[in-house]
Amino acid sequence: MSVRKKICMLGGFAVGKTSLVRRFVSSIFSDTYQTTVGVHIEKKDVQLGEREVTLMLWDLHGEDELQSVRSSYLRGSSGLLFVADGTRAATLDVVLALRQRARDTIGDVPAILLVNKCDLPECELDDERLQALQDEGWTVLRTSAKTGEHVEQAFVELTARMVAD
Amino acid sequence: MSEPRVSLPAGLSLPLAEHLVDRALAQRHPAWIVTDRAGRITEAGGELAFYGLDDLQPGADIRSVSFAESVFAAHTEPLVLPAVRLANGRSADLLLAAEPEALATLLLDADPEVYGARPYQQLAHELRLQLERVAATGAQVPEQVLGAMDAVVYGHGDDGNLTLLSTPLPWLLDLAGRHDGEPPALSPAALSPFLEHFVAEAAELWAAGQPARLRSGPWTETLPDGSECPLEATAVVGAAGARALVVQRLAENFRERSAFLQKARSTVLEYEGLRREIQKKELLLDCLVHDLKGPLSVIVGNLSLLRSPTLDPDRAQGLLATSLVHARKQLDMIRLVLDVFSAEIEAMEEFQVDPATAPDARACVEALVSDHGPSFEQRGVRLQLDAPDDSRRLPVVGDAARLERVLTNLLENALRHAPRGSTVSVGLRDGGEEVLVHVEDQGPGVDPEVVEDLFEKFGRGRRSGGMAGLGLYFCRTTVERWGGRIGYERAHGGGARFWCRLVAAQPVNPTAPRS
Structure with missing residues (x-):
């Protein structure tokens, strides 16, 4: 029997949350930036050994001064995927703020930080800074929704942790 | 009774x-x-x-x-x-x-x-x-109003159940999915996980029973035909305690809001991109000032010495020769900078694809080896050509002058790192659809940590400071614009081996489609 788990995608705007979900769910990617307004939910079944897990992927709009993520959206989440744009260091600050808000709302749930757009050469988030986050307990993966690098791995890894919890 | x-x-x-x-x-x-x-x-x-x-x-x-x-x-x-x-x-x-x-x-x-x-x-x-x-x-009156607003209303009963009070609109039926012979499931929980979540959130408001309103914020559902359906729900407790859930399909306002956010965020992204570009330009300016200042200082110093009345003619000749070397070095740097930026700006620059007019890679390589041989010798480095003994032309897609600049860059790069007494070899191979050129030295090779961004602008190349990165960046953008590739690998002997795969210029078949 399949179990249903909710995952929220959290991060600043234009970091690639929707692209990551689309890459994972539909294996498609578009270079055109289309901002998300509100919430979009996608569903994906994942097979983990003998267990089938139905992931409800809550693709939340990006956090900025124009749109703030409602804490209530996070309730019921079994896992969180925080997304930063590797070419925009400031998006990591947004992630850290969202992480704190998530902790205040739903406590500690399995989470992974995705440093997206790793296919682009203009990297602003260097290894030292990411290593420091890993030392603090973060799981960090460099991903590319464009090439698919580490995308499947990120979702499956988080799912495995949620199921194990 | x-x-x-x-x-x-x-x-x-x-x-x-x-x-x-x-x-x-x-x-x-x-x-x-x-x-x-x-x-x-x-x-x-x-x-x-x-x-x-x-x-x-x-x-x-x-x-x-x-x-x-x-x-x-x-x-x-x-x-x-x-x-x-x-x-x-x-x-x-x-x-x-x-x-x-x-x-x-x-x-x-x-x-x-x-x-x-x-x-x-x-x-x-x-x-x-x-x-x-x-x-x-x-009831037809409020029904018509609800229809015009693209909204449906659920009544919240004392038992906590939500019952659809208004006529289900087409999008609601689409959302529920049409099943032959079975009525569609129109309960909020069955319709959408988002709505299910929101109803749970609104339960507290309904239970309190005080006049209040709670909006879900917009969310988007994908209908069976693939179209997107933006919606917003509002939980209401009326003044007389009536409890309801209104679900409305968002239209014009949502589009306007989306367009506004799209524009605003795109503008921010453009601004951030420009800011980064300006930072790079500022860095470039620092590099230019630094690199142009060095040779100029030497020239100014030599000219000052030339004014000395006690200067002997041999010494004066030496100063003039040194000044000339540095003046040329400065000229090369200026040319390089111009090359880099014209390579970016003149993206549509013409180049030759016809074998008759395309640059001959063999002639270019042979001329470079011949021309640079003396300067290599002065540094105690041997420059040799590693090419089959053949006199056939090897026309490649590109521009002769720029091809010479690309290969000169690779040669100068090798000379800078070649130890005295070592050999730099320039290879040339005819690969049919490609012509392979490589420049290999016996120096220390490239630090593995910087290999990844070796060909990027201001990539941390083998030189520290100054014009580092510009030369190889120019080589890559130029070769790629011609459809070729450029790369680096460690030489068998441990030195650096830079290679170019240039597209061979082929005779044009007039009947074949051209891309």
């Missing part, structure tokens, strides 16, 4: 109640009283005198009548209190209905002589049917 309680349909409005009086119950001495929430009568009419209530005029207080408590107890679902005994001895059926701002009471004669022999149950049944019929007619 038990007293039947006839519940009227939810949402019965005051005009409807009046309509009821006019249409169905005129023969029963109808009278009505409307008060505000404080109990002050705002309207009174009909045969109030028949019930001894003719002193109830607008402005009077409803609390003076015996059934006042029932009036205030009226809830959102109107009900009938049958055969209430009044002060003047008559009995009346009281129809009570509450609206957010008003309480309505209808009085209908319930005296036995008026009823005649008809059983009260029968009358109650007929009354209910009449009311429902009238309510259905009147």
